[in-house]
Amino acid sequence: MQNVQPNIYRRRLxxxxxxxxxxxxxxxxxxxxxxxxxxxxxxxxxxxPRWERLRLELPALADNGLAVPMxxxxxxxxxxxxxxxxxHLFSEKNPVPDMATFEFPAPLEKIEIDTRVRLAGTQKVVAxxxxxxxxxxxxxxxxxxxxxxxxxxx
Amino acid sequence: xxRRRAALAVAALIPFLAGAQExxxxxxxxxxxxxxxxxxVRAMQADDFANPGFLWVExxxxxxxxxxxxxxxxxxxxxxxxxxxGVAARHPAFDRxxxxxxxxxxxxxxxxxxNQGAQPFERESEELLALTAYVAxxxxxxxxxxxxxxxARASFERGRALYTARHGQMNLACTQCHEQSSGKRxxxxxxxxxxxxxxxxxxxxxxxxxxxxxxxxxxxxxIRAEMPRPGAPELTDLELYLAxxxxxLPIEAPxxxx
Amino acid sequence: xxxxxxxxxxxxxxxxxxxxxxSIRHPMETGYRTNESGExxxxxxxxxxxxxxxxxxxxxxxxxxxxxxxxxxxxxxxxRESGPLEFEWIDDAGVRGEARAEVKVT
Numbered sequence: 001m002q003n004v005q006p007n008i009y010r011r012r013l014x015x016x017x018x019x020x021x022x023x024x025x026x027x028x029x030x031x032x033x034x035x036x037x038x039x040x041x042x043x044x045x046x047x048x049p050r051w052e053r054l055r056l057e058l059p060a061l062a063d064n065g066l067a068v069p070m071x072x073x074x075x076x077x078x079x080x081x082x083x084x085x086x087x088h089l090f091s092e093k094n095p096v097p098d099m100a101t102f103e104f105p106a107p108l109e110k111i112e113i114d115t116r117v118r119l120a121g122t123q124k125v126v127a128x129x130x131x132x133x134x135x136x137x138x139x140x141x142x143x144x145x146x147x148x149x150x151x152x153x154x
Numbered sequence: 155x156x157r158r159r160a161a162l163a164v165a166a167l168i169p170f171l172a173g174a175q176e177x178x179x180x181x182x183x184x185x186x187x188x189x190x191x192x193x194x195v196r197a198m199q200a201d202d203f204a205n206p207g208f209l210w211v212e213x214x215x216x217x218x219x220x221x222x223x224x225x226x227x228x229x230x231x232x233x234x235x236x237x238x239x240g241v242a243a244r245h246p247a248f249d250r251x252x253x254x255x256x257x258x259x260x261x262x263x264x265x266x267x268x269n270q271g272a273q274p275f276e277r278e279s280e281e282l283l284a285l286t287a288y289v290a291x292x293x294x295x296x297x298x299x300x301x302x303x304x305x306a307r308a309s310f311e312r313g314r315a316l317y318t319a320r321h322g323q324m325n326l327a328c329t330q331c332h333e334q335s336s337g338k339r340x341x342x343x344x345x346x347x348x349x350x351x352x353x354x355x356x357x358x359x360x361x362x363x364x365x366x367x368x369x370x371x372x373x374x375x376x377i378r379a380e381m382p383r384p385g386a387p388e389l390t391d392l393e394l395y396l397a398x399x400x401x402x403l404p405i406e407a408p409x410x411x412x
Numbered sequence: 413x414x415x416x417x418x419x420x421x422x423x424x425x426x427x428x429x430x431x432x433x434x435s436i437r438h439p440m441e442t443g444y445r446t447n448e449s450g451e452x453x454x455x456x457x458x459x460x461x462x463x464x465x466x467x468x469x470x471x472x473x474x475x476x477x478x479x480x481x482x483x484x485x486x487x488x489x490x491x492r493e494s495g496p497l498e499f500e501w502i503d504d505a506g507v508r509g510e511a512r513a514e515v516k517v518t
Contacts, residue, residue: 099478110429114486146342150376
């Protein structure tokens with residue numbers, strides 16, 4: 001399938017100055033400045049999550065927004081206390097802001113998930129872990145996504 | 155008499171001398187495209203499980219054993235790891251039966267038609283990509299070593315002419331990005347030396363595996379030139395030139411690129 | 413392309429986590445692209461992925477187009493008894509996929 005029309009993933013034109021930024025790791029957003037994502041607000045339902053324990057790792061500068069490696073982890077121990085029920089992943093700018101929900105129907109000792117996500121341009125990504133006692137933990141990261149140097153119509 | 159003999163001796167040497175082409179990129183300066191890639195792309199290529207290209211390699215392995223009118227690749231070639239090891243390193247190569255230079259995809263299709271009595275796979279079809287990836291992987295780590303002598307010579311010269319000529323609205327020659335400017339930034343990307351040793355490769359931009367011909371066509375598009383059609387002889391000429399230019403560089407297929 | 417590839421630690425210690433990896437061949441068509449004829453390519457992504465260990469669901473993902481093409485998941489499961497790991501997924505077109513692996517617990 002050929003991608004003839006510039007699509008959503010190309011619409012974010014990167015500022016030339018940003019393109020020259022060295023690829024250093026930006027710290028995960030520790031301050032609870034929650035991006036305006038309606039589905040995220042819905043999940044939080046007015047509650048403030050704890051911005052600790054849950055770790056969201058994404059590259060500061062993505063090689064390509066179509067496949068960005070992501071790691072979610074949460075150190076234990078969990079048993080005998082509350083365990084993780086689900087981790088929700090939200091995107092600030094994607095057309096589908098609700099990226100994925102990782103579910104844990106049975107308690108797991110080690111919470112560490114790796115996958116590759118799609119990001120439609122430079123944006124913040126927010127993860128929220130929901131515990132079995134309804135406690136919420138959150139983590140966020142900012143990723144710079146550039147468009148390809150040359151258009152590819154092959 | 156002696157002068158004529160001397161002249162003949164010199165004349166006999168000329169094809170040999172002409173065949174000894176001086177390298178474009180000195181062997182100690184050869185760098186694979188993976189060295190110009192970002193950390194995440196490099197990590198994906200370094201891990202055979204995380205490398206999505208291996209989904210195609212495994213399909214290729216299944217196709218290798220799939221019979222067409224009673225004959226599979228395995229029927230004649232047995233274990234690919236032994237029988238076709240080194241083949242990717244020697245292609246593109248001159249094919250006597252057709253009288254043309256063929257790339258690895260062309261060789262696979264020629265075998266299908268001549269020895270299995272089957273239809274050739276279409277360029278960029280999932281089957282051809284899978285089989286080519288599987289065959290190419292058998293040469294992983296082996297240095298590129300194509301021949302540009304004799305009947306392959308004309309194709310090599312055409313490939314070199316294409317590589318050094320300006321094309322498209324941007325009026326750029328391959329050499330301008332991949333020789334004069336390799337290592338420099340173009341937008342947020344670093345220009346490579348333009349070798350094709352990782353192909354068929356999983357390109358993040360394609361969200362799938364594609365051939366070296368597809369990558370070359372993408373470059374034509376990028377400089378706003380008309381893309382040669384898949385399978386066009388100009389693309390094989392360029393592939394041969396690229397393979398010669400990269401000689402000594404190990405095959406990385408299936409590579410991962412952005 | 414194979415439908416999928418699975419990698420499971422061949423041996424695991426009871427009570428300890430072991431690594432599970434899966435790589436699935438799927439274009440994860442977002443529904444935002446047009447093909448070369450200018451026609452809109454309809455959305456078709458894997459929408460649910462699940463893993464059962466000895467019959468018990470242990471990990472699942474509600475997936476959207478926000479997950480990259482040819483999805484890759486790596487996670488950890490707590491070892492209990494030797495037995496099968498069964499993976500299932502379904503996409504928007506209703507097409508199902510499955511894979512299986514064995515883990516030996518000592």
